[in-house]
Amino acid sequence: MTHLTMDQLLACREPQSEPGTAAARAHLSACAVCTQELERLEQRVARLRALPPLQPARDQWPAVRARIVTSRRRRLVQRSAWGSLVAAAGIALVVLVKSGPLAVRVDAAPKQVASVDVEDLVMMKTRSQVLEAALESYNPQVRVLDGRTAVLADALQDRIATLDQQLQAAQLEGPDRGLPARDARLLQLWEERVGLLDALVDVRVTRASNIGL
Amino acid sequence: MTRTLAMDLYALPNADSVVARAQAGDATAFEALYRAYERPVYALARRICRTTEDAEDVMQETFFEVCRSIGQYRASGPLWGWVRRIAASKALMRLRREKYRETDELQDDVLPMRRDDVALRMDLEAAFERLTETARAVVWLHDVEGFTHEEIAGMMGKTPSFSKSQLSRAHQRLRLWLGEEAMA
Numbered sequence: 021m022t023h024l025t026m027d028q029l030l031a032c033r034e035p036q037s038e039p040g041t042a043a044a045r046a047h048l049s050a051c052a053v054c055t056q057e058l059e060r061l062e063q064r065v066a067r068l069r070a071l072p073p074l075q076p077a078r079d080q081w082p083a084v085r086a087r088i089v090t091s092r093r094r095r096l097v098q099r100s101a102w103g104s105l106v107a108a109a110g111i112a113l114v115v116l117v118k119s120g121p122l123a124v125r126v127d128a129a130p131k132q133v134a135s136v137d138v139e140d141l142v143m144m145k146t147r148s149q150v151l152e153a154a155l156e157s158y159n160p161q162v163r164v165l166d167g168r169t170a171v172l173a174d175a176l177q178d179r180i181a182t183l184d185q186q187l188q189a190a191q192l193e194g195p196d197r198g199l200p201a202r203d204a205r206l207l208q209l210w211e212e213r214v215g216l217l218d219a220l221v222d223v224r225v226t227r228a229s230n231i232g233l
Numbered sequence: 234m235t236r237t238l239a240m241d242l243y244a245l246p247n248a249d250s251v252v253a254r255a256q257a258g259d260a261t262a263f264e265a266l267y268r269a270y271e272r273p274v275y276a277l278a279r280r281i282c283r284t285t286e287d288a289e290d291v292m293q294e295t296f297f298e299v300c301r302s303i304g305q306y307r308a309s310g311p312l313w314g315w316v317r318r319i320a321a322s323k324a325l326m327r328l329r330r331e332k333y334r335e336t337d338e339l340q341d342d343v344l345p346m347r348r349d350d351v352a353l354r355m356d357l358e359a360a361f362e363r364l365t366e367t368a369r370a371v372v373w374l375h376d377v378e379g380f381t382h383e384e385i386a387g388m389m390g391k392t393p394s395f396s397k398s399q400l401s402r403a404h405q406r407l408r409l410w411l412g413e414e415a416m417a
Contacts, residue, residue, distance in 0.1 A: 026401045026408075034382075060413055061404060065376045067357050073272060074279045080289060081267050084296045088263065091301065 024054045029061055086170030090177055097181045141203065144210035151217035155224065169223060176220045183213050245269045248312045255303045263300045270313065271296075274320045280373045281324040283331070283366065291327050295320040318388075321374055325388050328366050360410040368403035371396050 024032075028044040048054050187209050190202060245251060251269075254262035271292070278291035298319050306315055361369060370389075374380040375396070380388075382396040389396070 026405050027397065030397065030401055030404065060408070064357070064404070064407060064411070068361065068372070069377050071358055071361075074276045074288075075272055076275045076289060076292060077285065078289075080271070080292050080296070081264060084267060084293050084300070085260070085264070087293065087297045088260075088300050091297075 023051065024048065024057070026061075029054070029058050032058065033061070082167030083170050086167065086174050090170075090174050093174075093177060093181060097184060138203075141207050141210060144207065144214055147214050148210060148217060151214065151221055154221055155217070173220060173223050176216055176223065180213060180216050180220070183209060183216065187213070245312055249308065252303065252306060252308065252312065255300065256306075263296075263303075266299060266303075266316075267296050270299075270316050273313070274316065277317065277320050277373070277378060278324045278327075280361075280377075281321075281366075281370045282327055287327055287331070288324075291320065291323045294323045294327075298323065317378060318384075321378065321380065322388050325370060328370060357407070357411060360407050363410065364403050364406060368399050368406070371399040372403045372407075375400055 024044055024047060028040070031038055031041050032044050032048060034041075048058060187206070190205050190209060245266075251262050251265045255266060274295050275288060275292050278295070279285065279288035282288045282291060295316070299316055302319075306312070361372070364372065367389075371385055374385050374388075375382065382393040382400075385396040386393045
């Protein structure tokens with residue numbers, strides 16, 4: 021007499037009947053060996069369900085909360101950045117339409133005054149982009165941080181977001197304050213931004229090496 | 234049948250209110266969701282993942298996803314079912330990312346030598362731990378969490394036949410390792 025295979029026994033436990041299951045069930049009703057085997061299978065499953073519950077060793081909520089807050093802030097900053105960009109474009113358009121010749125005169129002047137700082141500014145912007153790319157490739161969204169590190173990273177991102185708003189405001193400053201002053205301010209803000217990004221990379225990478233990711 | 238059992242175990246009494254508050258962005262509601270499901274999510278992740286670190290990682294990813302996607306939750310089914318599906322997907326994604334298949338093959342090679350070794354008879358938890366990553370995931374998701382083969386196949390990117398075959402092989406191994414009598 022051929023007994024049921026494990027596949028057939030498992031199929032008998034499924035709520036939906038497959039082709040051949042009816043025959044297997046018929047065999048079960050007449051075969052003590054297979055009935056016993058099915059009983060063992062049921063017991064094994066019941067014991068699996070009764071395995072002791074596993075609990076996390078530490079509270080993960082602070083880290084989850086930090087990720088949620090960071091994600092929300094990032095979205096807000098992105099939205100406000102787009103908003104500012106649109107506003108800046110609007111202002112630029114109005115200036116161009118209302119006083120085109122003036123805009124040309126303003127453009128002509130700064131080339132000599134700000135030429136000293138332009139290279140520094142470009143260098144800082146490039147460095148900032150490199151660091152942002154490094155952070156992006158590190159993919160912080162899928163990394164695990166402990167609570168303290170997450171809070172630190174969060175604080176840094178917070179400061180970077182504030183700095184970005186100051187940068188946007190500084191970029192919109194007109195010639196009334198003087199272009200050299202504006203460029204000096206921009207350079208100072210970009211330097212601060214690079215410093216904060218540096219720190220953020222440090223925090224994330226150090227944490228990653230600690231947990232062996 | 235098994236699904237109903239698992240759902241009832243982790244029912245959140247005031248789920249509707251908590252979900253509504255979470256959908257409105259209430260941080261205390263997010264924490265309430267976390268507190269309600271942290272244990273079953275961790276248990277699921279830990280049974281599937283190899284290490285506690287991986288399980289904690291999956292747990293964080295699960296709750297981050299739950300809080301981020303709560304707006305998409307429609308109360309058409311139990312809340313735990315929705316959370317559990319996210320947790321299972323994250324755990325399986327972690328398995329794929331870690332490429333555990335190498336260890337799967339190694340364990341397959343070792344298996345026949347241990348067939349009659351009475352000393353290796355072990356308790357169910359140890360035997361379960363010894364299963365391959367994929368087999369363990371299928372057994373846990375099907376037999377304990379109550380997912381269907383179709384659902385498991387969908388999450389794994391495989392066919393239902395693959396899931397059935399993994400479950401069958403896993404039970405044959407468990408039976409052998411637990412020292413149960415050979416089938417006649």
